[in-house]
Amino acid sequence: MKSLLALLLTSVLAFADSRPNILFIFADDWGWGDLSCHGHPYVKTPNLDRLAEEGTDFHRFTVASGVCSPSRTAVMTGHFPARYAIDGHFAWVPSNKRRGMPDWLSPEAPLLPRLLQQNGYATAHFGKWHLANDMIPDSPLPSEYGYDEYGAFNCAGEQMPVHDDAKRAIEFMEMSQREKKPFFINLWIHEPHTPFHVLPKYRWRFPELDEADNIYAAVLSHADDRIGEVLDALDRLKLSDDTLVIFSSDNGPARAKKPVDPALTYDTATGAGFGIGAAKGVTGGRKGYKAALFEGGIGVPFIARWPGKIAADKIDATSMISAVDLLPTFCELAEVKLPDTYTPDGVSQVSTLKGEAKPKREKALFWRMASSGKPTTPDSFHWVSHAVVDQQWKLLSSRDGDYFELYDLVADPLEKINLADQKTEVVAELNEKLEQWKATLPEGPDPSCFSSLRNR
Known part of the structure; x- marks a missing residue:
């Protein structure tokens, strides 16, 4: 009898272990060329370089918009953001009204975190929200979108300090491990969006650069360090082999229309920091920048690591992956059946991530x-x-x-x-x-x- 119980327990644990943890790191305005592994002349990103060495670097990933809120809408829903009339960033109410936009993404929309939550995943969001705005106090909180826990800014309610994102994510991973639940974490970091909240220790890393380049390199270095803390925590918890980690960006890098000094500015959600004059992101030769539908605005980094499942130290320069593919992809990995009433605009890219042969993309x-x-x-x-x-x-x-x-x-x-x-x-x-x-x-x-x- 004991042997039978042990066999059943082993089978249950094996089934639970077959579903990976999912950590989706989504940067803000991080250009395709803003990685040392993509050839940036002075930005140093050793932790993201490590992620690329241990995973596959996909060069033909595109987001669904050249700006933040619609790009994030696509990730959450698996739909093109125009289906929700979200064509620009959520601002204060008069601006949203003038541009024919809602004031927030509907919590009743099909939502990636809710689908995973309903199927046994511990779900969390840490970092930027911007599916509403901190200037809209009656907008739904992130907790209404299918998250067990959140800490966020650019949302209603309390604004989480921007640099607390990694610490909160690590605490949630530890809690999920104790509860023996697979986790899904959106780690939506602030960098390198304005204002640039830079700490002196990071500016000291790049003494040879002029002020604007120094600020830009410093904020990216700080972000890379925090990502490294999360990767180290996965190693410490012995979760790396069971976790799909993806790094990407919501759109291409911002640039000032003309050269300006990197003066201090203030954001109601994140506080004081340097302004657009310190935005020095590069696109790796792609045309255009943030807010454009050329490749410089929508072609962004996409690095995926899952040891033993996704090839290490590989570049995929041909597979066409979109942000609207993430919901069906993550749901397939999590063994979540999509509702019969839901039709994604994207397609599952599980086989693509694993490097398996795949026919041409069937959806435009x-x-x-x-x-x-x-x-x-x-x-x-x-x-x-x-x-x-x-x-x-x-x-x-x-x-x-x-x-x-x-x-x-x-x-x-x-x-x-x-x-x-x-x-x-x-x-x-x-x-x-x-x-x-x-x-x-x-x-x-x-x-x-x-x-x-x-x-x-």
Whole structure:
């Protein structure tokens, strides 16, 4: 009898161990080139370099927007953010109203943390929120989105200090291990978004740099150190082999329109720090920066480590992965069945992460953003209102749909050669798909996601 009980207990534990912990590290404005393993000339990221050495570095990952809130919406829902009329960052209520946006992501939307929570995962969020705003006091708290525990800023309620993120994540990992539950942690770090909250010890690491570069290198070095603390904690707890760790960024790096000094500024959610003059992020040659739908705005780092499951020290330069793929991917790994009423815009990329052969992507990717500026103007990256990627082709469209640019991302990943005039049939085909997608979008935001401040 004892042998039978022991066998049953072993089987139960083996089943529990088959579901990995998931740690998703999401940086804010971290450019593709802002890693020493991606060739940055002075930024030092030894812990992220270690992650790349122990995992696979995917070079064709894209987020669903060139700015923060819609990009995070895609991760949470597995849907393109335009389905929720979230095309820009959540600001104070008058700005949201003027731009035709809601004031927060609906807690009733299909949500990654809730799906995992309902299927036995311990779930937590630490760091930036920005699926609402700290200036909207009646917006739902992160706890209403499927998290057992959270500490956050850019949300209603108490604002967690930005540098407490790693400490809180480690404490949650320890608690989950004691409770023998797999965990899902969103570790959404502040760096390198403005204001730059830099500690003197990190500025001293780069004495040879001028002030702006010194500040930028210092905040990235501090972020890399905190990520290293979390990786070390996984080792100490003997959880590394059972944990999928992913590092990425919500969009490309911010840049000032013209050179300015890195003066002090203040943010209501995170406090005082240096402003946009210290934003020195690079894109690894990709065109454009934050708030653009060119690759510099949406092509960001994506490093995945899961020892024994994901190949170590490998670069995947061809597999096309999107932020909308994360929900179906994480749910497959967690053995969570997606609801019958839910259709993700993404696809599971489990086989891709594991390096297994996979057919071409069966779903196109779509983007919508507010635009400004004129096409063909030198260094103008923000005229694009819509974009679609299907197989190797990427079509960019102006607000009125009267100007297009077409790129072959396989042959020309840096978008240097516009093929729109030569490949008119491809432009027409992709534009038709874009128009069909636009027809599926809501006319406006869900009124249940409006703040009471709109009535004032």
